Amino acid sequence: MRIIMNNRSRLFLAIALIFSLFGRTYAQDMPGKRDSINSAILNEKRVIQVVLPEKYKPGSTDKYDVLYILDDWNIKLGYDIQRFIENEHSMPPTIIIGVLNTDRDKDFLPTHSNGNKTSGSADKFLKFFKDELIPYIDKTYPAGGDNTLFGHSFGGVFVTYALLNEPHLFTNYIAGDPSYWWDNGIMLKQVKEKLPSLANKGKTLYIGGREGQGMKEMNINPMDSLLKKDAPAGFKWVVNAYPNESHGTVRLKNFYDGLRFANSDYGGKPIMFHPTSGIVLKDKPIKIWYFDDTTKVHYTLDGSQPSMTSPLVRPELELSGPATITFRKVTGRPKFDKTTTGEFKEGSYLAATPLRKNYKPGGFNYAYYEGEWDKLPDFKTLTPVKEGIADSTFSIDKLPRQNNFAVVIDGQFEIKQEGYYIFGMSSDDGSKVYLGDKLIIDLDGLHGDDVERSYIVPLKKGFYPLRIAYFQKDGGRKLELVYVTPDNIMKKKPTPIPYALQYGRR
Template structure:
């Protein structure tokens, strides 16, 4: 059987990403009539590159001001960050301009005759555009607003006037100089009166004189003094950038800040579940970034005041461990639960004299299943021995097949053992007649681990597996008592000389 390391490097692997691939998403031009603005407004919409209508998944929406020129760039960077696992897939909605001087400025200035239409433009976004997107596209209720220059000015205006409309606000080199810096006075007056849910505001500027000329330095001081705790603002000055080039870094860093702490997978500890002997503590290993992960051992959901988890956590009594990875947006906090119950060592059975070491016996089945079937009720198409030469690739089918491995394993040293099982699609592991791990239906290969106390002797073994579609994957390894005393936990294949089958 083909094995690979499950604990550690396997679970921490990153997705490969091609920047060219990010451009595969098509831009759809759409429009809606605005009664507020008395205009037909055109928008650019980019759905997530792997969007499938049949999945009925809902997505965050990033609204991009000056959409004519900024939409593709925001889309490509957002897709890159998503592929690296640091933000969810998102719909990009670029709002094309008709008169940006009018729409993006909050006050009227004589040298810009049409200026001062930000109030109406914000009303259009709130009452017409966002509802239209929600009705027409698979959008959830989590919205972000990105803008550059006048767009950045409008982003801040939107935060001050409609703080609940967006969860994240990104202002790239915003024009706070507008209207003799009237935005400063607006911020000083409005910020202390705001009591929004948690929001994040990212502001970027050009290091040096550019920060002062745009009014960013002063606005940063105002935010630090007057902003409520629920508005978490961050200002960054970039060296060597122009008013135009600053957009690139601002998109990337702004999205990373708004989604800070986001991971596409929940934090994982190993073992994930198991049986605990009285007076025999066990250790849990954490291989992920734990800087923002907190935990409890009383079954309650962790809060920001709960203890930070350690790389190695000792459990001395039966408990339920819950970890929570905190993010800038609580919507994306992720929980992991492990149940460690009191029990005794599993009892071994007698050695089956009809079995010989060197590999399990296997039964091969064919069929189409969405969940693990009851293989005992099915007729095997083929059977044989899963020895050193056995590989899934040698089976007649690549998809729509099932496999049952059975026999005994020999335990030569009594103590705790961690079994690690990873499969694509579903699998189920039983030892000594007791179910240890059950991955009934998993469209993507995911690992599970279980700690169990064993005695010396022979244990009946059964592993059920089915593959529906995609690449087949089945990997079983374990950690022995002596390996748990090492500093770095590693799983290894069960030696074939300890594996018995027909």
């Protein structure tokens, strides 16, 4: 097949050459480790860059999605953007596989041009992915989720080619400023022919280009029109045109928006509702507050698993008796569904206790311990390193250690108004909260500060024993207990327990 080289073709070949030169300088800055595979299909050794999720621990059975990135110079950019999105809880931890170039014209382009002497072996490169690279990654690394493929320019052509010819290899396809002009728009012809076969396969395609002349030069506009006309059911796609971008700079937005689109059903943060458990008085209903998106979360009150036919959650739900409330975020991809449950039992007011002898207001007492734990220790077997009053000057950041320590805070607090109280805890790492001998909140174990629990309980006027157990292993530190009084429940206003109502030994 003869392809005429026009000025536009020469321009993009020049850009490709510049990118290849830049790629060599980027190699030393790449994250992760270098690996390689001897390809019988390509008859050459192919080098890959492998970045494992930050929290992956060798020996763990955890499995991860994989993001495959074409072109050396895209690897660091893709890594930075993926980590940013992950840290914002908008996509799961992901293995990154950067596929380094040997001859991008040969690998990425599906047809041959006399002006591009090596072009036209995309079929072999795709077979390399199918029969060698992906099986190697699945066998060697903790891969076990969805695969995503990113490519830019000629790489975007290959992304589209892979979608049409081996759609089962990847779940998500991201084509950045793809060169759909190649071979007189050969990809448009393939799309028209093969698009119907993508119906109801759960695939996504993201295409990003440059607004105006850029969309025209790359032949993206006709692709957009074709998708609008013929995209089948169950195939999610987007074409975006970005203003004021160059062929190179648009990669950043394509990476970010493409990954967000591919993971649009993912919600990394747990489903948040408060209170998360507690005691309900007969004939005195309580409110359950839900603070997030209500459009995809369904609920039941009998402990059964919610489905699409279950009621949608509302910002406030009323419970008038015992219930096992279950929330489920129902997405188009079951692996992204999230479920959480709260147990509410019918009961009575907790009895108040007399104020203990020598207890004075101004703060609870604390005992500080040192050691290495993955969960709360048995404090009865330990001797505290330091003891004191947890008054307004107390902070876990001021303790002798910032890692590998534990604290027990205990005392009595005064209730001046009868009614429902909600206690909330957020900690990093583990904690437990007791009212008297009753465990009301359990956040034990190693975790970050994005996990919260709360408990609603009816209290009468008087004094109640409170004990908080907390440990910190490493990383971030957080210990925050708040409560909501009866007169603040309607306002949904949590506050710390005032020091004037905290009593400890003196």
